[in-house]
Amino acid sequence: MNRSNRVERVLASLLGALALAAGAAAVLLHRFGVDRPVLDPVALDWARRHLLPVRIGLIALGLLAVLLGLWWAWRAVRPERHPDQRLDDVVVTAKALASAVRADAEGLPGVDGARVAVVGTPALRLRLTLRHGTDLTGVWLELDDRVLSRARAALGVDVLPTAVRLDLDKRPRQRVR
Template sequence: MIARSYRTERLCAAVLGTVALLVGGGALALNLYRVDRPVLDPAVLDWVRGHLLPTRVGVIVLGLLLLVVGLRWAWRAVTPEKHPDLDLEDGLVVTSDALADAVKADAERVNGVTSANVKVIGEPALRMKLTLRQGADLRAVWQDLDGVLGRAREALGVSVLPTAVRLDLAARARHRVR
């Protein structure tokens, strides 16, 4: 994975929110004009009383399933992303910080780039965030960035170096009116 995706978290939150909204809206719609009627229909309660053991087992299984899903979701959200060191030939190990710093320094030399942030996130894969100055030629920056990544591929001895690139524009300098 090149970019850490929050799609799973967003999907789970959207599904959970939709279910809660539908249950609440359904309860409200059923009891909108009948204030004296209970939320659960008496026919449903009679069925539950008649099938007490399967109902309890179903509720316990559903509760355990929700507990496992919730714990997995929370664990994924708080687990930091791994930044592995790279094992090259002849026992040479390149730390992820060294590789990130080298690519960052090379990327910051590109004309039009004011700052760069680089992280090693795979075996090997990169995530780059480049901040461009106002008026930078995007096409020239992109071509120079291809050279930066080419040098990184050559240094690592790989033919493919997956890279996620995010381009941001620098904030415009504020001019104070006097």
């Protein structure tokens, strides 16, 4: 239900594993007394003899890293999609569906406010603010029985994945006189 960060996590994990492996290899080589330079002298001699192709390759590798970084950054900050739902010949906008579910949720006893977002194909992200002292079990049952069942019926689906976050209002302050 949350915005997927799978690609970011996988890339960060791969980069971290690569850096960890390189560091562990350097520590192990140093620990066991291998006294060699990091870059092999044979490879350095070859690179000096083929300087132009090596430079072109390194520039291409750098540009690829920049493009990958830009793509990664764009993917992380791009706006989340709120898709409209198509029901036979009618298109229900995500905003209309969210407004209807919000109005139903705000009508529940003990609910002070609701925020709804339509994500996925279709799925809901619902955030309810409850008054102090509200019966949590009652709100939960009413939410499923009244609000979500109406949304499922309106969309014509049997299953409507919903992430629900409940926020509790603070107890009203009592002034001592």
